[in-house]
Amino acid sequence: MSRLAGVGVSPGVGFGTGYVLAHEIPVPAPGSRHGGDAGTERSRAEDALEQVAADLEERGARAGGEGQQVLNAQAMMARDPGLAEEVAELIAEGRSASRAVYEGFGRYREILVDAGGYLGARVADLDDVRDRVIAVLEGVALPGVPVGAAEPYVLVARDLAPADTALLSPGVVAAFVTEEGGPTSHTAIIARTLGVPAVVACPGAASIPTGTPVLVDGTSGLVRLSPSGEEVDIARKAAAARAVVLAAGTGPGATADGHAVPLLANIGGPGEVDAALEHGAEGVGLYRTEFLFLGRKEAPSPQEQEAAYLEVLRAFPGGQVVVRTLDAGADKPLAFLPPAGEEPNPALGERGSRLFRIHPELMTGQLTALARAASQASARVRVMAPMVATAEEAARFAAACREAGLPSAGVMIEIPSAALRASDLAAEVAFFSIGTNDLAQYAFAADRQVGALTTLQDAWQPALLDLVAMAAAGAARHGRPCGVCGEAAADPVLACVLVGLGVTSLSMAPPSLPAVRAVLARHTQQQCVLAGQAARRAVSPAQARAAAREHLPGLTDLAL
Structure with missing residues (x-):
């Protein structure tokens, strides 16, 4: 091998x-019992859960952005009151703290597995928290x-x-x-x-x-x-040559014939602004605001929200900043809200903008804070709602934004129904932003966290490209811009295809910006259109890639 x-x-x-x-933490023996002092054993378990939660939060604070959101969600698992009660009951029955934690997490694990979807994909995160707590209790170093x-x-x-x-x-x-x-x-x-x-x-x-x-x-x-030294040298030289070419491109994103394609950054908080500026982002295409809300026992104050928004807006004077309203629910529950009713499949339940129907004060508070921040900066602020399925939902969100003093309201296209009836939605809002990750997940009924379904999650799937083209056409019919802020935008070759399908801007992780800028600059808009058409005619992701590349000759110079 x-x-x-x-x-x-x-x-x-x-x-x-x-x-x-x-990660190989020994499973506590089924018959493991404590010495008779249930109170002391319960305290040990509670202390271990809190220690792990605090450690995860501390790691998250140092990581910032997307990492902080994920780790804060794990910390919430460790602090779940229902889990603590379950562990306490098992200890009262005589089980040792380690065994009680193992069984308590096991029952929650079954619930997540049965739920499937987003929650099913959180099993690995739950197992990681469980192992960390057991390691603390057993005095074992976690690998x-x-x-x-x-x-x-x-x-x-x-x-x-x-x-x-x-x-x-x-x-x-x-x-x-x-x-x-x-x-x-x-x-x-x-x-x-x-x-x-x-x-x-x-x-x-x-x-x-x-x-x-x-x-x-x-x-x-x-x-x-165990590659040979020659293989390593050849690979490194090729990568270095490609990096030099990619780094040479600066300025606004555009095709070889001057068709403008703004290149924006996806960020998860003010801490990621420097990376966006360093890689030449023209603005922000996705400002995730969950970091302000997750892992907290109470909602962030209006003042805290306003400060976080303002810091990013001031970093892009005159530039575009697209703020996504709170995308919570499903795998991102909010600790300061009462638990939602039982949902057989939370990924298809009250999440994203649907949460605002139950807790309208969340949206009102967020939009008000954002409007106050916008009034103090020159950035062109756009605000969009996640998980919008119908024109009625789009209209309701746009009205709420206008009432708050935010005239440029848009929606995420990440549900197939929104792409299919894009023209109806475009009549109600100022712009679209396509979230290709979730759009693929819902279009193919394939959880994005399940590795075995990687092929169905591939952004080159022709059916997904069809949905992107439909959304872009619906937006164009009403003169609305339509961007992509999913991970698909970070693929330089696919970026050309997206532009050819009618996408007007691309937003991605900052380090991906130079490669996308360089590839676009080597191809005309017409070449992108032909590449997009060829990809849609294919019947598999591999065929779509190959078909698109035939119309993108500049890829050879970049060794892509």
Whole structure:
């Protein structure tokens, strides 16, 4: 076994000694019981749960952005009152703290598995929290990433827990390789944010012996084991040459014949503004506001919200900043709200903008704070709602924005019905932003966190491209702009196809901006149109890629 193949999700070449990350916390014995003092044992369990929650929050605060949102959600799992009560009852029956935690989490695990969808995908996160609590109780060191490594290494795992990856930096990790995961998994998103080469959905990766030299190509998805020095040199020189060409392009995004395509950044808070500016973002295409609300016992004050919005708006004077209203529910519950009623499938329940119907004060407070921030900055503020399915919902949101003093209201296109009736929605709002990750998930009934369904989550799926084209056409019919803020925009080749389908702007993780800018600059708008048409005529993602490339000759110069 000298070569493995997976899905390249973060471009570049990384080489180093492979370090295989294994989470193997011993399962507490079924008959494990405490010594008779239930009160002391319960206190031990409570302290361990709180210690893990605090550690996750601290890691999140250091990570910021997307990593902070994920880790705060895990901390909420550890602090769940229902879980604490379950553990206390098991201890009262005589079980040891470790066994009670294992069984208590197990019952919650069954609920998530049965729920499926977003909640089903959170099982791995729940297991990680459980293992960390048991490790604290048993005094066992939880396996984690190397500390104080002398040189960069390649991190290999079956999958990577957010707590293990959120604080990594390119200075210590040369690349990621995972056996599971997909293009929109936490690992892929964090890798792109860090600018670290990564390959996911790579069969056999977890079997790579620790200490094996590993060469990772995050563009092609190829993983070479014990490569020769010549192979490493060739790969590095090719990557370096490509990086020089990509870095040479500056200025606003545009095709070779001058068709403007604004290139924007996806950010998860003020802490990610510097990276956006460093990579030449013309503005913000997706400002995720969940970081203000998740992992808290009470809602953020209007003043706190206003300050967070204003900091980002002032960083882009005269530029476009698209703010997404709170996207909570399903896998992102809010601790300060009463639990929602039982939902057989929370991913299809009261989440996103639907949550505002139950708690309208949340939307009113957020829009008011955003309007106050907008009045103090020159940025062109646009605000959009997630999970909008109908023209009626779009109209209701637009009216709320106008009442708050925010005239430019838009919606996310991430539900197939919204794409199919895009013209109806465009009549009600000022712009669209297509979230390709969720749009693929709902169109193909394929959970974006399930590695086995990677093919169905592929943004090159012709059916998904059809939905993008429908949304863009519906927007154009009313003279409305239609951007893409899903991870699909970060693929330089697919970016050309999206432009050819009528998309008017592209928003992505900041490190992806130079490559997209360079590829667009080497192709005319007509070449993009032809590439888009060819991709839609294909019947599989692989065929769509190949068909599009035939119309994009500039890719050869960039070795893409």
